[in-house]
Amino acid sequence: MKKIDLSLHTLLVALFLFGCNPNSKNQETESPVGFTLKESDLPEYEKNIDHKGLLTSLGDRQDESIRTGEHIYNNICFNCHGNPDQEGSMPNAFKFWKDEFKVGKDPYSIYQTLTRGYGSMPPQVNLTPVEKYDIINYLRETFIKEKNPGQFIEIDSTYLASLPIGTTTGPAPKEFKPWAEMDYGNFLINTYELVGLNAQPRERSSGPAPLPDENLVKANFAYKGIAVRLDQGTGGVASGKAWMMFDHDLMRVAGAWTGEEFIDWEAILFNGKHNISPRTVGDLHFSNPVGPAWANPATGKFDDPRFQARDKRKFGPLPREWAHYKGLYQNKDRVIISYTVGTAKILETFGLETVENLPVFTRTLNISSSDKPLKMRVAPSGTSVALVGEGAVLKDQGGFIVMEVAPSKPIKIKLLIGKSGIKGLTQYAKTSSPPEALDLLIKGGPARYPQKLTSEVQSGTQEGPFQVDIMNPPFDSPWKNQFRLSGLDFFKDTNKGVICSTDGDVWLVEGFTKNSGKLTWQRIASGLFQPLGIKVINEQIFVTCRDQLVKLHDFNGDKETDFYEAFNSDHMVTDHFHEFAMGLQVDKEGNFYYAKSARHAREALVPQHGTLIKVSKDGQKTEIVATGFRAANGVCINPDGTFIVTDQEGHWNPMNRINWVKKGGFYGNMFGFNPPADSTEAGMEQPLVWVDRERDQSPSELLWVDSKKWGALNGKLLNLSYGYGKVFVVPFEKIGNQVQGGIFELPVPRFSTGVMRGRFNPGDGQLYLCGLSAWGSTQPQLGGLYRIRKVEKPMVIPVGIQATKNGMKLTFTDKLDAATIQNTSQFTVKTWDLLRSRKYGSKHLNEQTLAVTKVELEKDGKTLKLTIPNIKPTWGMEIQYRMKDERGNPVEGLIQNTIHQLGESPTW
Template sequence: MAGPGEFVVDDGTATAKGGMGLWWYSKEKFENATLSLEFKMDDPSYNSGVFVRFPEPGNDPWVAVKEGYEVQISGRGVDDVSTGAIYKLQAAVANPLKPDGEWNKMEIHTLRNEIAVVLNNQLVNVFKTEKGRGDKEGYFGIQNHDDGSPVQFRNITVTPQHPKARLRNLTPRSAETVYELKRNPETKKKKEWFDDADFGPAFIQTWGDFYNDEYRPDAALKGMLLRPDPKAHNLVALYNLETMQVVTATDRGVSLDNTPFGGNHGTQNKVMNLGNPMFNSETGPAWADADGSFEDSRETPGHGNFDHLEFKGYFRHGHRIVLDYTVNGQDLLESVKIGDDNDFVRVLDKSAVEKPELLKAAPSPVKIVEGELKALTEGGPAIYPETFEVTPKIATGDDPFLVDQIPLPPVLKDSPYKNKVRLTDFDFFSDGDRAALCTWDGDVWLLSGLKEFKTLTWKRFAAGLFEPLGLKIVDDVIHLNARDGIWQVIDLNGDDEADHFKVFNYDVVITDNFHEFSFGLETDSEGNFYFAKASPVKPGGRNFDKILKHNGTFLKLTPDGKELTVVATGLRAPGGIGVGPNGELTSGENEGTWQPCCKLNYFTKDERPVFLGTEQARHEVTKDFKEPLCYFPMDVDNSGGQQAWIPDFAKVGLQAGEMLHLSYGQSSVYRVLPQELESGQMQGGVVRLPITLSSSAQRVNFHPEGSMYICGMRGWQTNAASDAGIQRVRYNEGTPLNLPEAMSVKGDKLTLVFDSELDEELATDPESFSIKRWKYMRTPQYGSGQFSIDNPDLEAEANAQKQESKGHKQQDDVEVTAAELGEDGKTIILTIPTLKPAQQMKIDYDLETLDGDVVIGTIYSTIHKN
């Protein structure tokens, strides 16, 4: 028994009691094996689970949670926390749980790197393990979850299987079912919205497939799925854009298991070619180098570009896609088309193939043509002719900020594309009448009519990009930051639809991890581009998968797109970035391993490169951890967005040069109150602006006429009211904000400057202020609790190094002994005898203006030095 609680055994039935604990079989680790048992719940809300493939837990049941896999027993739902699910990783496809009080039969097969779950003789889950986590062997056990979950078990047996056994070899009754689901899972799964969605004739994601009947997770890390026939949705071919290889083709379509579609962690989207590929290529480059070698000579084998291959982008002509790349410096165009027998034919331009013997032979027909492909690179017919007119909802009232709602184009069943419109970033064209907006699903939309703002028009401009989370328009050319690289998306023939998808930089190296987001795209005054890459966390968010050189970094790209350099490391999930008027760089950050809570990172040109905290993503930066400008409690910001500085032309009630911080998680916009120390370190706080959004606050931009636009979507943790939205925010001229606009500390004095004149009686009363402070523990654990600064709990601090501490909450009360109002009527100087550095200070104030307006609010701040 590991952890608290027990199992009470009576007449061959074990009943869970207390917990959370783990009853495990300690005598033997199992590799290929089948675990069989029966369980019973008198109430489906009871909670338990069966753990497989975990390392020796000692007395810590959480080892099985974090380093093994839990087959969930709880509830009748079909999701990742209900019976039959691989807990929090992959939902079951069905839940044939018997009525309350009846015994259920469960078989769990752990074969090679796959786990199959059979519930009451029905296969409900086939899960591929993560690399390095329970992918070879481990212990088995069952869970006692809590006092209110007396789940019962009986007839628990383990049957070792042959070392070479695979799911399709299983006997007796589950074997054919398991193999059939693996071979053709779309017949077993409930149909989802994304199964009918139109992602365009070219759709870039990370893809797995099957090669020689074995699952191949990294068939194409940067993989372009081609659908040349819009009427044959399941007729697909897959290109690997790093190896320039036609990987496979099938008429059985794909399974979109991963984020942002199926939402699973630790798996990939799959081309369903098992048993029926039209062709299937072995892993490796399609073209030899100048010496005739097909070896993987890359810095990290399996990842990144080859020296002799350069992918330059592609052209779209209707639904026909023409790839543009070079081999050993020679330009080459390539396409696939549907042949006479409804198969795929690989088409190469004759004029570009000087040495066809360098092309690796593949089991696919190859046709050499002359001139055919060049004619398809000059702009082709539109495939998204529809436009959608919407009428914005104009806000009125007495609030300082008025938020005008812009309806989105139709989505899902009401859309001709059957897709979602989950907006992630946007920018304005130079005419001020149009904007380009990108979505998490890979679309780019045009929004026009912004000058008059009466009738607005949406039009789909492009589709199929790899989860773009950054967009910047430079010289009226749309630049996108997608997970696979930076793209220019260009309309060649003036029909408001992209024909040329041009690679601006393709040097970023990626893995197949679901969490490897690429955030933001901003420019500095010299034209350099900046964006940030998340670290590849393991499913569940704790610790990390394999980390490559660009994971967890802040990146700079020269204006010509040629040179990519790292300017900061140690990021986990920055969410959004900012570039200041003097080249200062900022980012949000999300709580997690080595990150005690969310925060606002800030560093200057002279400090680059800096290390921002996540040790696994430190790379070669040896500097000490760079403290942020400010830490945030979870209820202030549990997932950061973009930072922005107010431009000179903005009319939003704030001063030019002020800094904003957006919270995606709390759908809020914060005014930043920075203070620069003599060392150059920034400290300070934030106060929330009175802006109520219908979407998350993910990206912000300023329209030439002075208003502020904010967009966002719901994809991970956020309190957003809607799936997505874009709003225009206007300042209600003449309405006071009544907010702090500056903050500083020195010695025992804390100075606050408000943007309105204050009533002297309340402003000089120390009772008008309530201050608390605390610190966090930066540890290898996930997040941190709140710890006393004044009365340290050394035992709790030591335990925080070894186990998660988020439940620990100890704050210090801070006494204000005097308050003084400055001559301007806006500046308050608080005397705090015990003022000292604090990672977190919460400053509540309850004041009034001279006009009698109530001024109540909270500043959350960080003090590094006073």
């Protein structure tokens, strides 16, 4: 059987590669049965598939087919769907062993669902027809036939005769790993586990949530690992053969390794695997355990004072007065780390030499004068180590080879480190080149990515009040970038902006407002740790990464980043895949804000899990503003100085939440760090609205409309949809201290990627959006960039909502026809409750349809009063309406909202 290496991310990338046009009108409507893709979006060969032949051939290759299908299922399906013994990470995902198929239960119908996508199921466009029938065969024989027989259809001659006639079986399976093929640059920051040859399998807990903690005390994780390629060659860190890992929490070299592969790519944003971090692959020549590399200058001891979690591991950076990471310089392929130990300033770079054809790893350190003696653990005792230069000595102490530096004038030294047993290293040190003066390498070097790329802007011509321009990135990049876009902002010259991607890149993009029909893309930074927010302040670029808030510096005017300043690195990073650092906003005083997600299906380990975080204007202080979030996707700062943070359905979240956040508030996730004793609704702050999964599977960031061109929507609140690629307006009210309201989908086509971040461009007054699709998004394209333009057409969009003891008030942007609103049958109001518990999500409970007995139009011609005698507070409400505007045009819509309190209605 040919090896297959697939993931959801692979499949999403392939949609673009297969030539599906995400800008076509086919994306604006779905097929009658709800498929995501239309037939015209599919590769040409799909129209001529020999389905009968493929199904018939299964009898001759049954064992191989089931093995292949099992391999595919375990690689791309199990994470979400699970199996009868272990629930997947998306408990609402289809369960083949007990659920009923919605489209059809015969093999050809299941094939159509896999091929074209349906509902929350994205199209599996990277699976070949043979592979799709292999996985269908596996599902039928393993889960459906015995456990769910009502959904099993026999394949007989009559059924085979009913299938479409074709002559091809499609392309042969192809191994495709875009995450491993990308050129990330010569370094890549991530969380890594360092292991050697013949490493033991990972320990991974299972069972009902919360999952128990594994025993990882002895595992060598570099939670803020800077992996640096040392050998020469193209393709960046992923194409190397020798690497060194620097951990900037502890200022330690965690280890060095060689091999034919960089890492195993086991991670949510690499091959799509959940609950796992990537491991090094190859021969680990030496490693240092998790702990401070430098002794505390004040005490001379290596005792680790950092926060100790429940599982006995320690997390976060060392105290600043002990050691502090300042950032990373890059000059060509050279990486120079800047940090302090006590009063000493240190520059360090890494290299590779050979002794008798064996690799020797080098560390060159330039150390300024210090007011106290310094000690650094180089490697465990027994490792071959030699020293080049003067001003330091090596000693064997406490199981380590320790370098000691006396208080003195600045020194330059080079450490040579090789495997235990290398002979001649001391003699080689006498002839090795002297340590470099690293200050010569930190002033900026030649451009690493000199090519400027271009992409076409496809102008929208949609009917209605909005037109959407597609501004897709240059997917044919020479560096094979995936372009999973995760943040954008603009400069004072509003024709220019910066865009970050979760794969580690930052791009300078030009062409936003001059409307030449093209955009120019320049890669100005790379290798960052999952950027998910970006902000331009006084023309300086700040990026939210999982390990730090980074400030980018260009020293020589070529726009590329020469210094990645660690503006703030107080982040407490663990190995858990789910703790993304989301969004970046700045208040009027210049303080920064981002949200940090909690662990998925696990209890928090560190205080920062599931929090809204503030970083002071100077980057020197971090504080937690609010707690209790599960998967907080971004931050919105409100005009009154409060915040909005979204959250996702899951454990302790019966449905998605949009939270109007108060300082010190707790927002419901009892798996968060140090939750309150009261697990009822009374123990948490209530959301503005519980967003039903039918409306949006995964809300992302909100923003306020700041554009006169958007007419009656100016000053209103928008919510972006990562899950379904939509944009919503959020009408709301405040009763007492509680904000409540709902969402209404803007009349624009669903975007072909999940929408993450948006900014209004002050130059043209229009909304720019960027997005990505990975875990938890149904949209098929991996990344995208869009512009929504408001045009001079009526909107008739609800922008105001009030819940009263008599019913609901809805205020629209445009005037309505008084005659058509008289018919109460044109209005349908449904309500439901939810159950909040440690279980994942909730079904609708106590569903009801409430009678609307009267509808009136107020004098402004825009405000409806719906009299609803049985109205009461409810977790979820859905208001559907059909009427006409004052021009006689039909108006249909749906508002989904939450009511916590009923206000007074003295005029009713």
